[in-house]
Amino acid sequence: MTGHGGGGEYKDLVVFLAAAGVMVPLFNRLKISPILGFLAAGVLLGPDGLARFADTAPWLAWLTISDAGQIRSLSELGVAFLLFMIGLELSWGRLKSMRRLVFGLGLTQVAACTVVLAALFMMLGQTLVSAAVLGMGLSLSSTAVVMPVLAESGRVQTASGRATFSILLAQDLAVAPILITVTVLAALAQSGGDLAPGTLGAALLTLVPAAIGLALLVGLGRLVLRPMFRSVARAKARGQGQxxxxxxxxxxxxxxxxxxxxxxxxxxxxxLIAGLLLAETEFRREVELSIEPFKGLLLGVFFVGVGIGLDLDAVAANPAWVFGLAAALTAIKIGMIFGAARLWGIKRKAAIETALVLGPAGEFAFVILGAGLVEGIASPAFTGTVLVAATISIFTIPAMAALAGWLTREAPAAPDLPQEALEPVGAENQVLVVGYGRVGRLVGEMLSEHGQSYLALDSNASTVAKGRAEGSNVFYGDAGRAEMLQLCGVDTARAVVVTMDSPGKVDEVVRTARALRPDLILIARARDDRHAVRLYQLGVTDAVPETTEAALQLAENTLVDLGVPMGLVLASIHERRDRFRTLFQDAMPDRDARPRKARALRTAARP
Known part of the structure; x- marks a missing residue:
């Protein structure tokens, strides 16, 4: 590295930021997880990438990262921020509601994969202790890559999405016990593997300082964190800034x-402990928003460090062994996860999708195997090869998600519907209602009552059959496809109302409809306030959050039953609804322009 004073000491940081500014937007445009962009940047900018040619082209040294140790030091902060955010997302209530999948399915998966993978590594010549560490590290999957991939495809709220999240949550909870277990195994390894009670007791004694430190950390956290953030919140309220x-x-x-x-x-x-403590306070969401930008960037440093550590020479020396090991590890995990999912009552298609996306290794493999190397209980050469195979498997996660979607895709149409239910013909100046469940049906009835013609579209064959039997103008089809919306007359529709209860699908329909017609009146059902903000950012004219509307309806009924005049109640409810709408719209990037545009569209549409 260049000496101090010439700016060379910051060269690696500049190269990393440049890579983040180029690779991540490129991968986003290609709809690939930015985590894979950071991994690719690490491979490209590391010693086995462009640095190989620095001897013949010295200027390339300024485009590569020369101090991998510095990057690894920063990457520790990235993992810490990731675990802190995971802690913020956890709460006793959430764990209790998901306890069957988290503590049942999730821990079954971790235990089963650990045992089978450890047995494989023992067959490959590793000691029991080393094989156990390798098995525990590789039994975990990648939260940082899997969840964004599922969110991008709108599968987080599906059965497979819930099972996947539960397993990932169990794995996150297992990280701390695994790291403590590595410490115990290190003490056993130093004693020659003697499992006598005295030796085991001595090994456990090494955890006493850690246990005391853990108790002090939890105790001080409970005493200090809430008062500290209350003080900061008061200072912020006095205008001293975010x-x-x-x-x-x-x-x-x-x-x-x-x-x-x-x-x-x-x-x-x-x-992680700090995040768990803050999750029980009223400052949870504010802290989450404050930390998010740093977490993403520092986690990017972690994955760049992983990419830098990818030994391409090992791959080139024996590609069949490395790729074969990556494929074997992934295949074993897929089989074990599928079996565990079926054992815990997950349906076949959801189990297939869950197993495929969780089959590759995860970021915590590098943390746990790194701890094993530090403790001296993992073979450096063999562990290095395993880490290369794990990195390769992480790159396959988007492909695995695509394969899962292809294997579990549904038939495009139900065969028992009459042909006229499959061929919508759009008329001019009608309202298009997307989703004809209970909400969509009521919207259609109200439109008819006020003399407004409509065409409804639903992807559930039984819902369509029931609606047509009642004489409703409803058809079968996927409104997320631009061709289907055009067939339904979106080009001349007066408005589109999206009533489905799946946030991912609502987002998909909104994007498609807004791309087809920038001037379209577009009203969408939102799951909650955060979803409403996202819908306004996607360009809806109005978003109607279920939680807010339910609260307003409860308040209206309560006030009327208490004897408050109906006119005053309706006026206050209307005022509060407008206030919520303004708050949601203010979260939009061009918040000054879109509300005016929405109001202009509504005014223009009035007869």
Missing amino acids: EMFVAASLLVVVGAGLAAQAAGLSMSLGA
């Missing part, structure tokens, strides 16, 4: 991580 909240959030993550390290634990475990 930066104080950001600084306090960073202090909690880094401080908890360093405290955990001082107690003999990992920085990531300390950050």
Whole structure:
């Protein structure tokens, strides 16, 4: 690295930021997880990438990362921030509602994959302790890659999405016990593998300082965190800026991580505990928003470090062994996860999709195997090869998700519907209702009552059959396809109302309809306030969040039953609804333009 004073000490940071500014947007445009962009950047900018040619072209040295150790130091912070965010998302209530899938299916998967993979590594000549560490590390999957891939395809709320999230949550909870287990195994390995009670007791004694540090961390966190953030919130209310909240959030993550390290634990475990403690406070969402930009960037540093560590020479020396190992590890996990999912009552198609997306390795494999190397209980050469295979498997996650979608796709139409139900013919100046369940049916009835013609579209064959039997103008089809919307007359429709209860599908229909007609009146059903904000960002004229409308209806009925005059109640409800709409629209990037546009569209549409 160049000496101080010439700017060379910041060269690696500049190269990383440049890669983040180029590779990640490129991968986003190609609809590929940005995590894979960071991995690719690490491979390209590392010693086995462009740096190979620096001797013949010295200027390439300025386009590569020369100090991998510095990147790895920063990457520890990235993992800590990831675990902190995971801790923020957890709560006792959430765990209780998902306990069957999380503690049943999830822990079954971790245990089964650990045992089978450890047995495989013992067959390959590894010791019991080394094989156990390898099995535990590779039994985990990639939360950072899988969840964005599922969100992009709108499958988070499906049966497979819920099963996948439950397993990932169980894996996240298992990281801390696994890291502690690695410490115990290290003590056993140093004693020659003697499992006598005295030796095991001595190994467990090595955890006493860690246990004391853990208890102190939890106790101090409960005493300090809430008062500290209350003080920061008061300062923010006095106009002293958001930066104080950001600084306090960073202090909690880094401080908890360093405290955990001082107690003999990992920085990531300390950050997880801090997140769990803050998840029970009223400052949870504000902290999450403050940390999000740093988490993404530092997690990017982690994956760049993983890419830099990818030994391409090992791949080139024996590609069949490396790729074969990656395929074998992935195949074993797919089989074990599918079996566990079926054992816990997950339907076949959902089990297939869950197993495929969780089959590849995850980011915590590098954390756990790295801990094994530090403790001296993992073979450096063999572990290096395993990490290369794990990196290769992570790159296959988008392809696995696509394969899962192809294998579990539904038939495009139900054969028992009459032909006229499959061929919608759009008329001019009608309203297009997407989704004809209970909400869509009521919307259609109200439109008819006020003399407005409509055409309804639904992808559920039984719903379509029932609607047509009642004489409704409803057809079978997927409104997420531009061709279907055009066939339904979206080019001349007065408005489109999206009533489905699947947020991912609602987003898909909104994007498609807005792309076809920028001037279209577009009203969509939202799951909650956050979903409503996202819909306004996608370009809807109005978004109607279920939770807000339910609360307003409850308030209206309560006030009327208490004897408050109906006129006053309706006026206040209308005022509050407008206030919510303004808040949602204010979250839009061009918040000053779109509300005016929406109002102009509504005014123009009035007869």
